[in-house]
Amino acid sequence: MDKPENQLLDIQHLHTAFRVGDDFYDAVEDVNLTLNRDEILAIVGESGSGKSTLATSVIGLHNLQNTKITGDILYNDLNLVGLNETLYNRIRGNDIGMIFQDPLAALNPLMRIGEQIGETLLYHTKLNKEERDHRVLELLGQVGIPNPVRVFKQYPHELSGGMRQRVVIAIAIACKPPILIADEPTTALDVTIQAQILDLLENIQQETHSGIILITHDLGVVAETADRVAVMYAGQIVEQGTVQAIFEHPLHPYTRSLLRSMPQADNDSDDLYVIEGTVPDLKHMQTDDCRFAARIPWIPASAHEAHPTMHEVEPGHFVRCTCYKTFHFNDEAEA
Amino acid sequence: MALIEIRDLKIHYPIRSGFFNRVTDHVLAVDGINFDIEEGETYGLIGESGSGKSTTGKAIVGLEKATSGQILYKGEDVTKPRNRKKLQYNRDVQMIFQDSLSSLNPKKRIKDIIAEPIRNFEHLAPADETKRVQELLDIVGMPADAMYKYPHEFSGGQRQRIGIARAVSTNPKLIVADEPVSALDLSVQAQVLNFMKEIQKEFNISYLFISHDLGVVKHMCRNMAIMTRGRFVEVGTREDIYQHPQHIYTQRLLSAIPKITPASRMIDKSNRKRVEALYQEESSKYYGPDGKVLDLKQVSPTHSVAIQDPVVEGGQS
Numbered sequence: 001m002d003k004p005e006n007q008l009l010d011i012q013h014l015h016t017a018f019r020v021g022d023d024f025y026d027a028v029e030d031v032n033l034t035l036n037r038d039e040i041l042a043i044v045g046e047s048g049s050g051k052s053t054l055a056t057s058v059i060g061l062h063n064l065q066n067t068k069i070t071g072d073i074l075y076n077d078l079n080l081v082g083l084n085e086t087l088y089n090r091i092r093g094n095d096i097g098m099i100f101q102d103p104l105a106a107l108n109p110l111m112r113i114g115e116q117i118g119e120t121l122l123y124h125t126k127l128n129k130e131e132r133d134h135r136v137l138e139l140l141g142q143v144g145i146p147n148p149v150r151v152f153k154q155y156p157h158e159l160s161g162g163m164r165q166r167v168v169i170a171i172a173i174a175c176k177p178p179i180l181i182a183d184e185p186t187t188a189l190d191v192t193i194q195a196q197i198l199d200l201l202e203n204i205q206q207e208t209h210s211g212i213i214l215i216t217h218d219l220g221v222v223a224e225t226a227d228r229v230a231v232m233y234a235g236q237i238v239e240q241g242t243v244q245a246i247f248e249h250p251l252h253p254y255t256r257s258l259l260r261s262m263p264q265a266d267n268d269s270d271d272l273y274v275i276e277g278t279v280p281d282l283k284h285m286q287t288d289d290c291r292f293a294a295r296i297p298w299i300p301a302s303a304h305e306a307h308p309t310m311h312e313v314e315p316g317h318f319v320r321c322t323c324y325k326t327f328h329f330n331d332e333a334e335a
Numbered sequence: 336m337a338l339i340e341i342r343d344l345k346i347h348y349p350i351r352s353g354f355f356n357r358v359t360d361h362v363l364a365v366d367g368i369n370f371d372i373e374e375g376e377t378y379g380l381i382g383e384s385g386s387g388k389s390t391t392g393k394a395i396v397g398l399e400k401a402t403s404g405q406i407l408y409k410g411e412d413v414t415k416p417r418n419r420k421k422l423q424y425n426r427d428v429q430m431i432f433q434d435s436l437s438s439l440n441p442k443k444r445i446k447d448i449i450a451e452p453i454r455n456f457e458h459l460a461p462a463d464e465t466k467r468v469q470e471l472l473d474i475v476g477m478p479a480d481a482m483y484k485y486p487h488e489f490s491g492g493q494r495q496r497i498g499i500a501r502a503v504s505t506n507p508k509l510i511v512a513d514e515p516v517s518a519l520d521l522s523v524q525a526q527v528l529n530f531m532k533e534i535q536k537e538f539n540i541s542y543l544f545i546s547h548d549l550g551v552v553k554h555m556c557r558n559m560a561i562m563t564r565g566r567f568v569e570v571g572t573r574e575d576i577y578q579h580p581q582h583i584y585t586q587r588l589l590s591a592i593p594k595i596t597p598a599s600r601m602i603d604k605s606n607r608k609r610v611e612a613l614y615q616e617e618s619s620k621y622y623g624p625d626g627k628v629l630d631l632k633q634v635s636p637t638h639s640v641a642i643q644d645p646v647v648e649g650g651q652s
Contacts, residue, residue, distance in 0.1 A: 192383065195611075221593050
């Protein structure tokens with residue numbers, strides 16, 4: 001299969017399994033995803049759905065003693081699965097940049113901001129000290145930090161949360177990587193700061209034409225920024241499509257339930273919609289049935305597939321399992 | 336009469352510096368706020384980090400000492416220790432914390448955690464105590480065998496419900512809920528919020544609901560206040576705040592909430608940019624020379640805003 005011109009990343013049948021005791025359990029199961037240039041791909045899911053595990057599998061941050069990764073992550077005909085550390089170190093930072101959730105934990109408290117950003121450049125480029133410092137100041141300006149010259153000499157604790165996250169972004173984009181992974185980049189921030197950081201990410205993307213994987217649990221953030229969305233539940237992608245398709249015509253019962261449980265709607269006196277039961281844990285996910293079936297017990301077993309696969313409902317809009325066809329909420333009449 | 340009335344509450348922290356470690360300045364964490372909470376009502380307190388909203392909540396339960404001002408409970412000032420005891424204030428006012436893991440003692444069984452307030456205020460025989468804990472677990476929808484487990488054995492939502500069971504164990508009149516759902520996933524958040532409403536109806540509890548999430552506050556509260564820099568910028572009903580926000584800070588906060596309608600996102604974005612520009616441009620109109628939030632002015636019977644002068648239509652002001 002030849003790959004489209006602007007495709008950056010092609011993930012095929014990715015499984016990431018963690019060791020619990022003597023066995024391995026899939027935290028990410030059979031994920032197929034592509035990332036294109038100039039797009040923001042959002043991965044949404046609740047805690048434990050495997051969205052962060054997916055990201056750390058791409059950038060290779062797992063301890064391979066206790067993790068088993070199978071499948072393919074193709075980047076420019078290079079398979080990142082099973083890549084040796086030396087080569088991976090050249091990819092990380094240079095080709096794939098990562099923005100972490102907690103900027104204070106992601107920064108070294110003993111290093112000045114200028115040095116931390118310069119470190120990436122030192123490793124990946126042949127710039128000399130003077131050129132590096134120049135580039136660092138340029139980056140600080142690009143991420144919207146007022147007075148870059150002063151911040152250059154400051155330590156992380158001297159900056160506010162929003163400013164720290166800007167520094168983390170500056171590190172991630174220092175080598176102009178074509179792929180950026182942002183793992184909950186705004187979860188720790190106030191809404192007004194969140195809006196600024198999301199704007200910044202969009203601006204950077206427009207300048208560098210990179211592809212961004214945005215991992216978040218916040219549906220509002222997704223609706224405002226993403227181009228395409230993948231919804232994850234219990235390690236699997238259950239629905240995938242354009243942002244319009246997911247928010248305007250959600251199909252999978254999980255996506256629909258999630259959107260309905262948001263307190264955004266103006267029905268103040270009514271109770272919020274609650275999804276029955278709980279997310280299964282790693283050890284109990286190992287079934288071949290529809291993993292969401294236990295949360296919607298009023299749907300007959302015959303509505304589910306024996307081995308749920310992704311169905312293309314419309315071009316580019318995929319849904320797992322057949323239960324979406326007959327799904328209705330338990331307080332509604334049958335569809 | 337309202338259940339609890341906050342009158343000109345101030346909490347200032349001293350900044351010490353210099354050779355003799357003298358007090359050189361104060362941080363005005365909370366600087367003169369007034370509000371009332373009625374019986375059975377949920378009052379929303381909205382603010383960004385550092386606005387002083389949690390400090391206010393802590394001062395009401397008594398974890399923080401008020402520098403000046405009054406907290407009137409049943410008409411008596413509970414900043415005075417004598418009154419607290421007389422009114423059984425510590426029993427009537429409880430708190431739910433944001434981080435359920437760090438607010439539960441990891442070395443104690445759930446039974447001991449929930450029974451702790453009961454042991455403080457009531458002297459029950461061991462059998463009665465067990466029965467009471469069982470009832471409480473039942474109220475929050477947890478199985479009875481949870482009693483002999485430890486906090487780490489539960490998920491975040493379950494732990495938050497244990498925190499609620501502990502808070503309601505003394506039949507309180509007011510619960511201060513400091514960001515009770517911000518650490519929870521969407522589906523679990525819905526469970527906890529529904530459940531908080533349920534026990535409110537059942538036991539006629541008032542809540543002070545502290546949150547940065549405007550969507551959640553809109554769902555939970557009829558009356559609310561927006562707080563920044565230790566002061567209120569806008570106080571009003573749900574309609575006043577969400578439909579007719581007057582203060583630029585409120586407008587900016589509302590415009591920054593991401594909407595779940597991808598179709599209108601370009602409009603939302605330009606709207607946000609416009610409000611942000613207005614905020615930068617006009618903030619001097621809304622704040623005093625030292626950056627202090629102005630005093631509240633009433634613009635309608637339920638709605639007060641921190642602006643210079645209320646806009647009087649068609650007349651001189």
